[in-house]
Amino acid sequence: MKKNITLKILVLLILILNNSCNKDNIDPKRVNILKKFNKVNKQIFELDTIEFKQIIGEKGTKIYFNRELFDIKENDRITFELKEFYDFEDLVFNDLRTITHKNEILKSKGVIYADFFVNNERVNLKKGKKIRIDFPDNKLENNDIYLGKIDSLNQISWIEQKRDSLCEVVLYIGGGISKRITTTTDSIKYYEKQNKLILRKEKIFRENNKRLNSSILTAKIGWINIDKIIDKLDKVSFKIELVEKEFDNLQIVCLFDNSFSFKTFYRTKDNLNFKDLPYIKDITSIVVFGFENENIFCDKIYIKNNVNSEFKVDLKKANEKEIIELLKK
Incomplete structure (x- = not known):
């Protein structure tokens, strides 16, 4: 009986550990x-x-x-x-x-x-x-x-x-009344069977539906x-080491494809190893942020290849404008 209980506890601990790993080792005290x-x-x-x-x-x-x-x-x-x-x-x-x-x-x-x-x-x-x-x-x-x-x-x-592919059609409601609706193109046959669709010239139909591309x-x-x-991403493993100033908690933004593609990690200073992170050579970059006395400090590094590496970052105080420029360049 005791062996069964011990085994169940061991399995539970393994599941908890695996779940923790799958969550990117997130610090429970994380703050954006x-x-x-x-x-x-x-x-x-x-x-x-x-x-x-x-x-x-x-x-x-x-x-x-x-x-x-x-x-x-x-x-x-x-x-x-x-x-x-x-x-x-x-x-x-x-x-x-x-x-x-x-x-x-x-x-x-x-x-x-x-x-x-x-x-x-x-x-x-x-x-x-x-x-x-x-x-x-x-x-x-x-x-x-x-x-x-x-x-x-x-x-x-x-x-x-x-x-769905969209189009605008005019439907006959009854009593001389009609209305225009936006619907899916595969719904046209349904309205035709219901004898509700008011047919229009094909040229006008296409021109009206150009507006639906957005x-x-x-x-x-x-x-x-x-x-x-984003397809065809390689994998890279690396470690980040802070130069001089140390911060207990760090916010790390991985920019996968210059901009508009990213993932944020929340890590402690003792947990800065990254394994099998997706990247694109010479494009993917890492921006590291630290926080102290209401001030934000940051630095940026680029991933050049998929060789296991150690990157040293020197976090410097930055304002909002400087941070936006760092994220975009």
Whole structure:
């Protein structure tokens, strides 16, 4: 009996140890010291009981609100919340790392957070319903859509969502009334069978649908990321050693592909070994941050090859402008 209990305890300890390793040896006292530089505003839109509204964010995101899409009561007053993260420093300062749930590396064109509330409680779309979102500046071109999931350590990972081909069609409602809707191209046959589709000249149809290259229809809202996977990454192992000044806790940002692709590590000064980190030769870099007396210190190194190496970093005091330049260059 005692042997069985001992064996179970041993197995449990092994599982805990493995789980710790899979979480990148995260320091439980970790604090995002770059959060203080965040400039992204929480935008609040009071929709009350209106039926339709095109919501436009400060940076150009458009959301097409239709009350009928939501699982709510007739007199519920709806509030919409939007955050737009379209600059690379916005992603880093808020630690919106570009990693999928399969640990794949993404290159992002931007992230939004969009959600609807009634009495401070989230409301969902009805089953089978989708809401249209337009992104600015052709950000969707040659990219995919990923939805964010927050884990128990408050880290975000991204799960790919199928991106439908969209079109605009005019439907006959009845009594001489018609309406234009955005739908998926594979829905056209359904509307044709229902004798609701009002046919248009093919040239006009194509021109109208060019505008939808920056649009998605999604059944889920919340964290939404415009990304594509970075292929052909090598692996590298290395150790970081601090020069002179030591910091108990460090925030380490790995920039995989110049910019818009990164992962953040939170480590103690005694835990600066990295194993099998993805990288691209002469492009991937590491920015190390330390924090002392409300001041931030940092240094940057480049990964030149996949030979096991030891990098010495000399953290120097930096302001917000210098940190942004360091992340971009």
